[in-house]
Amino acid sequence: MKSLQDARGFILDMDGTFFLGDHLLPGALEFLALLNRLQKPFYFLTNNSSRSRADYVQKLVRLGVREEDARVFTSGDATARYLCQQFPGQGVCLIGTRSLREDFRAAGIRLDDLEPAVVVLGYDTELTYEKLVRLCGFVRKGLPYLATHPDVNCPTPDGPIPDIGAMIALVEKSTGRLPDKIFGKPDRNLVEQLAASLKLSPESLIMVGDRLYTDIAMGTTAGVGTALVLSGETRREDLPGSPFQPDFVVEDLAELGSLLEAAPEQQDS
Numbered sequence: 580m581k582s583l584q585d586a587r588g589f590i591l592d593m594d595g596t597f598f599l600g601d602h603l604l605p606g607a608l609e610f611l612a613l614l615n616r617l618q619k620p621f622y623f624l625t626n627n628s629s630r631s632r633a634d635y636v637q638k639l640v641r642l643g644v645r646e647e648d649a650r651v652f653t654s655g656d657a658t659a660r661y662l663c664q665q666f667p668g669q670g671v672c673l674i675g676t677r678s679l680r681e682d683f684r685a686a687g688i689r690l691d692d693l694e695p696a697v698v699v700l701g702y703d704t705e706l707t708y709e710k711l712v713r714l715c716g717f718v719r720k721g722l723p724y725l726a727t728h729p730d731v732n733c734p735t736p737d738g739p740i741p742d743i744g745a746m747i748a749l750v751e752k753s754t755g756r757l758p759d760k761i762f763g764k765p766d767r768n769l770v771e772q773l774a775a776s777l778k779l780s781p782e783s784l785i786m787v788g789d790r791l792y793t794d795i796a797m798g799t800t801a802g803v804g805t806a807l808v809l810s811g812e813t814r815r816e817d818l819p820g821s822p823f824q825p826d827f828v829v830e831d832l833a834e835l836g837s838l839l840e841a842a843p844e845q846q847d848s
Contacts, residue, residue, distance in 0.1 A: 581785065581804030581826045584842040588779045589614060589621040590770070590803075592788030593635070593651075595734040595811020597623070597832070598642060602736065604810045606833025608643050613836050615648070622773045626728035626763040626793060628655035628675065628701040628743070631682035652773060654728040654763030655679050658699060659686040661725075661762065666697050674714045675701030675727075697723040700750070700758065702733070702743045711749070718754045728763025730793060734811045764788075765797035787835065789813055791821040799823050806835055 591597055597607045614621050625635065632651050639649040655675075662671060663686060670691025673680055679701045680690060698717040703710065718724050731744035751757050763769070774781040785804035788794020789811025798805035807813060807825035810832075818824065829835045 582842070583785070583804075583827070583839050585783065586619065586785045586804060586839075587783035588619055588774075588777045588785075590624050590773055590784055590786045590798075591621055592764075592786075592790070592794050592811075593623055593625045594627050595789035596787060596794075596808050598638075599734060599811065600736040601638075601642075603642050604808075605831040606836050610832040610836045611644065611648055613840060617839070620777045620779070621648075621650070622777060623649070623651045624653075624764070624769060624773060625651070626654045626702075626730050627733060628653055628658070628679055628727040628763070629704045630676070631678045631685075632656055633682070634678050650776075652769070652776075655682055655701060656686075657762040657766070657769060657772075658701075658725060658727045659683050659688060661760070662686075662688055662697070662699070666723075669696035671695055672698040672713065672717055672722075673701060674699065674706070674710050675703050676705050679703075695722065697725065700724070700726045700743060700746060702727065702730075703746075706746070715750055715753045718750055718756050724756060724758050726758040726761045728793070729761050729765075730763075730790070732812065734789070739812065764790075764793035765800060767797060767801035770797065770801035770803055785826075787832070791817060791823050791825075795821075795823040795825045798825075808832060808835065 632653055635651045636649040640646050671688050672692050672695035673690055729744050730742040732739035733742040770781050782802055786798030787806045789808050791813050795805045795807055805825040806827040809830050
């Protein structure tokens with residue numbers, strides 16, 4: 580088990596961990612203040628590709644996060660980076676929100692819904708039947724098929740709602756194909772990218788999130804510490820049946836902050 584006293588930096592999930600809908604979860608801002616006081620750098624990492632990085636930054640600032648602390652990386656960013664490397668200049672059919680489409684264009688990706696070289700499924704909260712028909716048609720033709728992340732549901736104040744994993748299942752039923760590549764958590768490459776951005780070794784990080792099969796799975800496979808918060812999707816009774824067991828289980832960031840503040844190493848920070 581990793582220890583909090585060994586942590587040099589943190590990766591924080593957002594939906595269900597830091598906020599739920601438009602409301603901060605208990606201890607959210609206080610946890611950031613503690614990390615800053617203890618000089619523990621951090622990054623926000625979200626699988627939710629329904630919004631652009633700029634939109635998330637604006638939301639965090641609106642909720643009270645200092646602009647310099649609103650460092651965000653999304654599954655959409657990871658997907659766009661891959662497309663720029665593997666399909667430079669080629670047309671991409673993106674099934675996604677207007678916000679995500681703007682993000683892809685800003686990254687230099689050429690969107691083409693008619694004759695693309697590759698098709699990408701994002702978490703499209705503006706999904707229409709016409710888009711589904713287009714997506715399934717290109718997938719059935721054998722085009723490279725990518726998805727931004729695997730989450731089945733997205734937590735909301737009113738309960739879970741269908742996320743991209745549910746759409747992946749629909750497309751599989753129609754076409755017989757699963758995505759060739761899925762980005763976002765639990766892809767361990769995200770840890771390596773964020774560790775480099777934080778100028779820290781991956782093993783010195785702690786991943787904090789509310790999902791066992793993405794947040795905790797990524798941390799476990801990447802060899803980083805993991806803290807599960809019960810403020811989002813996962814319930815305590817889900818733990819025994821999961822192959823991915825967190826190092827810490829807390830109700831929310833408020834409790835995690837209390838544990839971190841009490842860690843012996845902090846006396847010498």
